[in-house]
Each structure stands twice: as structure tokens, then as C-alpha cells.
Amino acid sequence: MSKVLKILFFLGLLGAISVAGVTYAIYYNVKDKIPTVAELKDIELRIPLRIYTADNKLIGEFGEQRRTPINYAEIPPNLENAILAAEDTNFYHHPGVDILGLARAVVQLITTGQKQGGGSTITMQVARNYFLSFEQTFTRKFTEIFIALKMERELSKHEILELYVNKIYLGKRSYGFEAAAQVYYGKTLAELDLAQLAMIAGLPKAPSRYNPVVNPSRALIRRNWILQRLLTLGMIDKESYQTAVEAPITAKNHGVAPDVEAGYVSEMVRAELHDTFGDDLYNAGMTVYTTIDSGKQKAANAAIFRGVLNYDMRHGYRGSIETRTDLVDAPLDEQVKGLKKIATFEDWQTALIISTTDTTADARLANGDRATLSWDALKWAKPYLDENSQGEEPKIVPDILVPGDIVRLRPDEKLGWILAQKPTVQSALISLNSTDGSIQALVGGFNFYENKFNRITQSKRQPGSNFKPFIYASALDRGYTAASIINDAPVVFNDANLASAWRPTNDGGKFYGPTRLRQALYRSQNIVSVRLLDDLGVRPTLNYLRRFGFNPDELPHNLSLSLGSANLSPLQIATGYAVFSNGGYQVQPYLIDKVVSRDQEVLFQANPITVCRTCTQLENTQDGKPQMGLFNTTDGVRNLPIAPQVLDPEVNYIIYDIMRDVIKYGTGRRARVLNRDDIAGKTGTTNDGRDAWFSGFNGDIVTSVWSGFDNSTPLGRGEWGGSVSLPPWIDYMRYALNETESSFVHKPSSLVTVRIDPKTGERALPGQKDALFEIFRKKNVPPQRKLDLPTLDNGASNESQEEKQENSALENLF
Template identity: 70%
Template sequence: MLKTIKILFILGLLGALSAVAITYGIYQSVKDKIPTVEELREIELQVPLRIYTSDKQLIGEFGEKRRTPISYDEIPPLLESAILSAEDTNFYHHPGVDIFGLGRAVVQLITTGEKQGGGSTITMQVARNYFLSFEQTFTRKFTEIFISLKMERELSKQEILELYINKIYLGKRAYGFQAAAQVYYGKSLDQLNLAQLAMIAGLPKAPSRYNPIANPSRALIRRNWILQRMLTLGMIDKDSYQEAVEAPITALNYGVSSDVEANYVAEMVRSELYETFGDELYEAGLSVYTTIDSRKQSAANKAIENGLAEYDERHGYRGPVATKTELIDATQEEQINALVSIPSIGQWVPTLVLKVENQTATVRFSSGEKHTLPWEALNWARPYLDHSYRGKKPETAGDILTEGDIVYLKPDQELTWKLSQIPSVQSALISLNSSNGAIQALVGGLNFFQNKFNRVTQSKRQPGSSFKPFIYTSALSRGYSAASIINDAPVVFNDPNLATAWRPTNDGGKFYGPTRLRQALYRSQNIVSVRLLDEMGVRPTLEFLKRFGFDPDELPNNLSLSLGSANVSPMQIAKGYAVLSNGGHQVEPYLIDRVEGREGEELYQATPTTVCTDCTLVEASIDDLLDDSVVYEDNRQMGIFKTPAGLKTLPIAIRVIDPEVNFIIYDMMRDVIKYGTGRRARVLKRDDIAGKTGTTNDGRDAWFSGFNGDIVTTVWSGFDNSSELGRGEWGGSVSLPTWIDYMREALANTKSSYIKKPSSLITVRIDPDTGERALPGQKNAIFEIFRKENIPAIRSAPSSTSNDSNTETPSNKHQDTVLEDLF
């Protein structure tokens, strides 16, 4: 007996020594994989890039892993209870390893060579997720154990649970429970009820198997099991349990929910930052705050959609997306499934035509809802023939629709829903704060996900007559005045830079004879612009245009420059117009205001060149140069500005246009709105706005750019393949309505902002036909603004050059004539 006990003791001792030796051997083999104390305490979560508006509304998110880290204090108590009941009831009492569960797992690994279930505590799951792969091997399991034991020594239970809450994968690219709450419920964790918290608490075990969207029945069983465990463990009372277990599944696929749609903006930011951060950009947890104003961006989106829809419907109905007559007799579920596969785009929603009667049609939405369209919602749909012609007017709904058609509808204030179609034409809008170039709204096209080509920055199109204000500003700087006379008569140019003789014309072939520059601009007379540039010279004018930010080498070196034959982007045009808007200073458009790290630390803050209206100038002294808070860029004068974030030292924008010249061109462009091709904008009832339409000779590009003293906005419209916009379409009919819709909201509740008039300018009465000083008592005299050196001489006798040409001035009988948008 004694001998037997001795043998057993020796065997036990050898077994213990062997276990120690094996454990030590395993430790030696895996010790390099065990993180140091510093690594444990400096764990960084992979957090996606998030982009916000200036007023902190989410625009977009970039990163393979959706994650929104939260602290332990932000974890809802019911969520913690649900997780512990499902994953690790003894979490607060074990040393990081569940001995009994681990024993079962070890036996399974030894006997089968594979992990078959159980054994992992929350601590072990954290160790595996942060430091190890998911391979199911004996070595990895032991490494996991050693890391878990070390974590329990170095971190508190609350810190470990916080890591778990933020790291664990929960399906649909959601990492962490806060991200899962957004993905499945479109809410934050603190907004979820008990049933919803229990639902996402059941996901860690198997995110795909217990996914409430993909496998609702399994997810429901898992949720109710967790609720039962919580009741059994005393974590919830019976009433709460009963209410939660009876709750229906409310999970949906919300994905990333942005607060404002600005996908072209988000991509511009991502692309710019990628050059600096590379692939780290998608997991470094950066928060980027742009200059975008969420209210203005929403207005821009709506304006683009409405403007394109109006143009598109003017040119006829192109037919349904598809016709599936087999769906008429299909089940409602089959009809819905067919509609779900067709995307909604902006305000356009796909529907199935169920029934067509005399002058009505009944449709079904993907929600299952039915709606009857009245004749007023259909009768616009004359057949599309080409961009200039439509077929005959429909008389019945059957002339337009067939049962089984899948068609788009868009909301209508009066009719609720109206038959529509996705426009084939495109448009782009950019709006700047003209005092510093901050981009407040940007839309690069109708729909980013249909076409990611950003027409604001990437498209180079001819601006037509919207380029003329730059030519006229050059003229005013060279000694011309708003009253200078240019003869609007047929002319032929044999320009050596042109292949053949050039005979420019005005739209409609009409010529006005001797014309004042003010008239020529608001009537957009081509001949005057060409003759004016010919008198000034192309090369000196190209040099002058550098003041607006244009590169002379990228502009045509011939007289067609006067008619906007250059290829420029909407961004370039807006930048040029910003000079006119801010009183003559050059600013640079910018989009990123600041970048913050994962802890909110400032990594970058923009210092835009800014127009100094009420800033305090900074004198460049030796002390200033040694002061790190004073920044000098390109030897520019600096100023201290009052900003919403407090006082800032910023570079002062350089003046590139004489203030007298700038005010005169602004005043002339106000007449474009009052009397000329931009008359539609009078609906805004703003006396401070100025602008210019633009349409190319062949009608392929339509523009409108306009501004007041604070904001400048440019709108371009056209086809990506450069097709003609069609008969009767101009900048004033295609792009101006979009500009008006946007500016109505952008200028809402703002005071008039005029360009400041220099006191040195002088107003005198002139003869409207000749531009000369008016005679005493002349009845048709009008007022004009002049620089002192350009004031016409006083006359004492009637002019022999006066003529009776058909003039249109603000004071004559033709001032209310509606002008066509010439260019």
C-alpha cells in the first residue's frame, strides 16, 4: 500500500513537473507574441475617416471597418448585462480564464486537433481580436491564455470590457456595439431599448448566423435566450422581460447614415488627404471638418435636381425603365422584390404600373403602397424625339404608360407624386464665401453613385459669355468706361491665330450699331466684346486675366477669347468671380478647414488668405518673426481677424483689381439682372446681386455665375458627351433657374451686401446714344458712373453724332422689354 502511494506520488510529481515543463516550453515558444505592458495600454482601434460640414453634420465615412469608440461610462448598463449573460457571466470574478470551460476546449483540441466550442472568456476574446489571428490551433489558444492572464494583471475589468465593446465584429462591417447600433437601427446605443440591446448582444457568437436581417428567426431565438438568461440572473425584472420578448424585430440595414448628402465633397477630401496619410487614412480615426454649410449644401442638392428635372421634362418622355408584364399577375412580394432591385436616385423613386385607365394610372411602390396618378401628373409626357423636338401631346394615359411598366416618380407639392424620369443631362454647382474662398456648397453632378466624375473640378468646358466680365474688367482698367462706345456692326477678322477668316455674329443676327459697354454687357452683344478685345490686344488682356487666377498659357491666344472659347472648370470661373464679389482681391478656394486626430487633437488648421475689411494689420518686426504664433506666407501682409473660433492671424488677400474698376463692373453686372439676360433672377427681389449668363455658340454648355458682396455661385449645365442642349435652351433657361433656387435659400434672412462704392467715383448725366456728357436740359439723359479721369467733357452744343439706333437703357421706353438669353 505504502509502495503504491509512493509510486502514485512520484508519478504525480513527474506529471506536475512535466506539466510545468510543457507549460514553460509552450510559453517560450509563444512569448514573442505576448504584448508588452506598453502595447496593452496603447492599444489603438482602427477607426474610419469621418468627414463633417462646418456645423458638424456628418458627410461621409471611409474605412473598411465601421467603428465608433465609446468609453466604459458610455456603455448602457442593460447592454453590459446582456453581454455578460450571453458571453461571460463570471467576468468580474475570474482571472481572465474560465478553468472549466478551458478544460473542455483543451480536451477537444488534443483529441481532435481543432477547436470545437466553448472556453473563451471576454478577456480571451479581446486578446484574440487585438493581438492574434483566428486560426484554430493549439499554439494560438495557449498564446491567447497567456495574453489574457497578462491583460488581467495590467488592465482593470472596466478597461477590458471597454476594449471588447469597441473591437468585436458584429456583422455588416460593424466593429463595436456603437457602430452596430447605427448599422442595424440607425441610432446610438443610448437610444436602443432592451429588446434591441439583447439582439445585438447576441451577435458576437456568430454575426452571420444570428444576423437579424439575414436570419431573423435565428436572431429572435438568440435574443430571447439572452433575455431569459438576464431574467434568471436577476439582471431584469419579469415585466421588462415580457415586454422585450414580445417586441418585434425592428432591425434594418441602415449602413452609414450621413446627415447631409455631399458625396462629391467627401471624395475630394478623401483624395486630398490620401496623398498625405496613405492607407493609414482609413483607420487612424481622423475627423475632418470642411467649410461646407449643411443648409446651403442641402439647398444646392435640391436646386440641381429640380433644375435638371425641369429641363428634362421640357424635352419629352423617354419611356419606362423597363416593362415587365409578368409582374401584373405576380404576388405583391414578387412585385416589391422587383422594385427593390432598382435604385432610388435623389428624389426619384421607382414604381410599378399596375393599372392604366383613361386619364389615370395606378402604381405600386417598393413599400407595397399603391397610388393613383391623376392626369395632371402625366400629361406633360409628350414623346421625346431629340433634344429639340417632341412628339404630339398625349390624350390618354395609355398614350404614355403600359401596365407592367417600371417608371420613376418624383414628389410634387400639389399632386403628391408626378411621373418623371432620371435626367440624362448633367449640372454642377459651386458656392464660395468670397472673402476667403471657403467652399460652402458643391455638387459635382446629379448622382455620385451613378457617375463619380466631378464636373466642378474635373470638367473643362467653354464658359461662353459668362467669361465676358473678365474682358470688360480689363477694358475698364485700361481707360474705358461703362459709357465707352463700340460699334456693333458686321466685321470680318483675318486673325493669324485662326485657321480661316472669322465673322462673329450676335445671336439672331441682329446688330445694334454704336453701343455703350454697359448695354453691350447686359445684352451680351458678341460683336462688341470681339471689337473691344481687338482694340485692347489679346496678349495684354491675357496677362491681365492672371489677376482672376487664370493661366494665360491655358487660354486661347486669339479673339475668340472674348466669347468664352477657353476650356475652364466651374471652380475656375467661381474663383474669378470671387474677385469681383469681394471688392477686387484674389482668394483661393479651399475645402478642408481643420483635421483632428482620434483624441480630438488638432492636426491641421487652414489659414486661408482673407480679405481684410475690419482686421488689424500685423507689422512685420523682428519680434514678430520670432513669435511662432505669427505666420508669414509668401511674404504676405498678415492680419488679426475675428472668427467664430476667436482671433486668428491670417494672410491678407492681395488686391488685384482697382476698387473703382471693381465697383463699376459690379454695377454693370447688376444691370444684367435688372434689364438683361439674367432678368429671371429679379424674382429674388435682391438689389445687391449681379451676374452673367453664358451659352456656347453651339448650345452645348449653359452657365450662370452670380454674386453679392458675400457669396459667389457658379452653375454649369450640359451633356457629358457634349451634345447640344436643344432649341431655345440658354444659360438663362437651364442654369439660371438652378442658381435662383439655390440662392433663394443661401441668401434667406441675410441683409443686402453691396460692393462698397469708392468715394472717388463720380456720377454724371450722359447722352444714352453717344456716351458723351449730356447737354443742359437734355430730356433723355441718363446717369453713369465714372472714374475721375474718364469723365466726358462738358458740351455746350448738340452732338452731331447722336443717332436714333434702337437702344435699350434703364431709362428709355424699352427698359421692360424681355430679352432673350443671347450668350
């Protein structure tokens, strides 16, 4: 017996030595793949780039892996229990490996060469996800075991579970449970109930097989099994189990849902940062805070959307997308399948017309619902002939639609659904804070997801009369006044820089004769602008335009410059108008305020050139660098570069005052609906009607709107800046200026107001009844004129008391 025991002992010892040898051999073979302690404790998750508004609203996310890391304290207890019940009940008691499960897995690997199931603890899953591939080999499995054992020595159980919760893949590009909660339920983990937590806890085993969106029946079985496990393990009570197991499946694909739609803004930020950070941008966990105001961005989106639709409806209905009479009597699933092949956008629906009466149309929507369209939802649809004309007004529904037509519908609060069509025209809006150039709102086109071309920055179009204020400012700086008379009459220019003799005309072909400069600008008279530039000289004016941020090399070097023939982006135009808005200072537009790393380290902080009104000057720097000053900002006192003054404050104010008349009396009269005395602006329409503009401002904010076709098709007869671009400007500014105090551009005390003769622009005669008040720079005040009238017996003249006070004030000035 003792001999047998000795044999068994030696066999056991030999076996132990063999196991140790094999284990060492395996360890030696995989040791280079085992991470160091430093690597274990310095694990970095791949976190997407996230972009926010200035008020912390999400507007964009870029990265293949959707992930929102959380710490252990943020894991809901029911989720932790559900994960343990489904994946590793003994997690808090084993050393990183489950011996029985591991033995079974090893036997399977040795006998079959493949892993057939079981054996992986949560720790081992973490090791595999962070440090290894998913190949099912003997070597990878043992490497996983060694890493798991090392992790258990170096990290706490809570740290390991936190890594698991943040790393595991759960389908739909979601990595980690917080991301999965957002993708499947549009909520945070803290907002999910027990049934929902159990549902996503079932995903790690097979994200595609148990996906509640793709395979709801399998997902339900998996969820209920986990709930049963929770009950069996005493982690929930019977009542909680019953409520959860009876809960319906509520999961659906939420994707990345931004708080504010700003696709053009997000893409601008992404492109700019990619130049610096490359592809690491998409997984380094950076957070970007822009200068966008979420409320203004929403208002801008709505204004452009409404403005484009209104233009599109004015020009008629272009007909159905297609006609499918075969679908009219087809089963519901075939109708829906046919409709879903046609892409739509926003909250619109593709619809199949099932039947019509004289006053209604019955439709099947792509979501399977039925809808009845009223006559009021259809009667706008005159047939489109071309941009200048429409067909006869429809009298009954069959004049517009027939059964089988596939059309688009958009929701309406009053009518339910309205017949719609995808617009072909485009419009864009940019709004700046004129004090520092921060972009408050930006819309680059009708729909970013349909067309990503950003018309604010990438499109160069002719501004037309929207450019004239810059020419007029040059004239005022060179001695012209708002009362200067320019003859608006036919003229021929033989400019050496033009191909042939040029005969400019006003819109409509009308000539006004001798016209005051103020009138010429607010009535947008072309001849006056050309005569001004001809007198000022093209080259000196080009140099002057540098003050507004324009590059003379990019502008026409001929008289057509006066009519806005340059190709400029809306961003450039808005930047130029910011000079008028802020009192004559040049600022630079910017969009990115701050970039923060995953560790909350500030990687970039904007230092915008800012108009100095209440700052304390620090220094006068050398080498052409801007002066620096202390500014009181929302985040404390900051040292910022001071914006250079590029326009004489007197000239600036006179231009502002004239452009206020554009709204009071001129082409911007529609904006009077805002009831604001502080706003000023200018329309712009190119001669052939290919581009329509409105740029307007007060002392704080400047907003420009452009409208037109990308292929430069004319907008059509009767369409101008005042009819196409001014309405969305009004809609946006109604929100932007709401509940704000009037903000007038600063008026220098050196300016003089005197009465003038409206016909000649000269100083009014004493007692002249049609005299008007006009603003002048002191050096440009017209001389006093007097009538040769007899003096009354008491020595009194016929001057009014108002005129006496005016003359007395002027005498003191000079």
C-alpha cells in the same frame, strides 16, 4: 498504505513537474507572440475617416471597418448585463480564464485537434481579436490564454470590457456595439431599448447566423434566450422581461447615414488627404472639418435636383425602362423581384404599370405597395423626339403608358407619385465665401452615386458670355468707360491665330449699331466684346486675366477669347468672380478647414488668404510671401495672410454696377424675383448651346452654376444660361441670402456720377430730358458741353438746380 501514499505522492509530483514542463515548453514556444505591457496599454482601434461640415454634420465616412469607440462610462448598464449573460457571467470574478470551460476546450483540442466550443472568456476574446488570428489550433489557444492572464494583471476589468465593446465584429462591417447600433437601428446605444440591446448582444457568437436583418427568426430566438438569462440572473425584473420579449424586431440595414448628402465634397476631401496619408487614412481615426455650410449644401442639392428635372421634363418623355407584360398577372413576390433588379436612387421607386384608364394608372411599386397615378402626375409626358422637339401632347393615359411598362416614379407632396425618368443632362453648382475663398456648397452633378465625375473641378467647358466681364474689366482699366460707344455692326476679322476669316455674330443675328459699353455687357452683345479685345490686344489682355487666377497658357491666344472659348472649370470661373465680389482681391478656394487625429491633435489647420477689411497688419514679409494680418474670426483672433488687391476698386465697382443691370434689365432678369438690389451676375451660353452658365454674387458670396451634357450634345432650341442655369442659381441663393442684410460691393468715394447722353455717351447737355446717370473714374469723366443759348434778362441760365449742383461738385473735384 504508506507505500501507496508515497507512490501517489511521487506520481503527483512527477505529474506536476510534467505539467510545469509542458506549460513552460508551450510558453517558450509562444512567448514571442505575447504583447508587452506597453503594447497592451497602447492598443489602437481601426477607426474610419469621418468628414464633417463646418457646423459638425456628417457628410462622409471612409474605411472598411465601421467603428465609433466609446468609453466604459458610455456603455448602457443593460448592454453590459446582456453581454455578461450571453458571453461570460463570471467575468468580474475569474482571472481571465474559466478553468472548467478551458479544461473542456483543452480536452477537445487534444483529442480532435480542433476547437469545438466553450472555454473563451471575454478577456480571451479580447486577446484573440486584438493580437491573434482566428485559426483554431492548439498553439493559438494557449497563446490566447497567456495573453488573457497578462491582460488581467495589467488592465482593469472595465478597461478590458471597454476594449471588447469597441473591437468585437457584429456583422455588416460594424465593429463594436456603438457602430452596430447605428448600422442596425440608426441610433446611438443610449437610444436603444432593452430588446434592441439584447438583440445586438447576441451577435458576437455568430454575427451572420444571428443577424436580425438576414436571419430574423434565429436572431429572435437568441435575443429571447439572452432576456431569459437576464431574468434568471436577477439583472432585470419580470415586467421588463415581458415587455422586451414581446417587442417586435425593428432592425434593418441603416448603413452609414450622413446628415447631409455631399458625395462630391467627401470624395474631394478623401482624394486630397490620400495623397498625404496613403491607405492609413482609412483606419487612423482622423476627423476632417470642411468649410461646407450644411444648410447651404442641402439647398444646393435641392436646387440642382429640381433644375435638372425641370429641364428634363421640358424636353419630353423618353419612354418606359422596359415592358414586362408577363409580370402584370404574376404573384406579388415575382413582381417585386423583377422590379428590384432595376437600380433606382434617392427616394424614387421602380414601378410596374398594372392597369390604366383614360385618366389614371395603377402601379405596383418595388417595395410591394400599390399606387394610383393621377392625370396631373402624367400629363407632362410629351414624347421625346430630340433635344429640339417633342411629339403631340398626350390626351389620355394610354398615350403614355400601357400595362407591363416598368417606369420610375418620384414622390410629390401634392400628387403622391409622379412619372419620372433618369435625366441625361447634368448640372453643377459651387458657392464661395468671397472674403477667404471657403467653399460653402458644392454639387458636382445630378447624382453622385450614379456618376462620380465631379463637374466642378474635373470638367473643363467653354463659359461663353460668362467670361465677358473679365474682358470688360480689362477695357475699363485701359481707359474705356461704361459710357464708351462701340459700334455693334457686322465685321470681319483676319486674326493670324484663327484658321480663317472670322465673322462673329450676336445671338439671334441682330446688330444694335453704336452701343454703350454698359448696354453691351448686360445685353451680352458678342460683336462689342470682340471689338474691345481687338482694340486692347490679345496678349496684354491675357496678362491682365492673371489677376482673376487664370493661367494665360490655358487660354486661347486669339479673338475668340472675348466670347468665352476657353475651356475652364466652374471652380475657376467662381474664383474669378470672387474678385468682383470682394472688391478686387484675389483669394484661393479651399475646402478643408481642419484635420484632427483620434487624440484630438490638430494635424492641419487652414490658413486662407483673406481679404483685409478690419485686420491689423503685422508685417510686410519678404521673398514674395503674402502680408500677414490679425483677423477676428469665429474661433478668436488669427494671424492670416492678407489677400493681394489685383483689381482697381474703381474698376471693380463699375463692373459690379453694370452686372447689377444684367439682373435689372438684361439676360438675368429672372433673378429679380429675389428682390435684392445687391446682387449682380452674368449669363453664359456657348454659340451651339452646349454649355449654359450663370454666375452671380453680392459683397459676401459668389455662386456659379453650369449645365450641359457630358458628351457636349446641344441643350436644344430656346435653352440658354437664363433658362437652364439661372433657375437653380435663384433657388439656391434664395436660401443663401435669406434673412441676410444687403451686402453691396464697396463703392470708392473717388468715383463720380454725371449725366450723359444715352446715344453718344458724352456729357449730357443742360436741360437734356433723356439724360442718364453714369459712374466714371474721375480721370475719365466726359467734358462739360454747353448749348449756345441766349441768357435770360435776369441772368439765369437754363440749367436745372440738379445740374448746377453736379457741375459745382465736378469743379471742386478737378
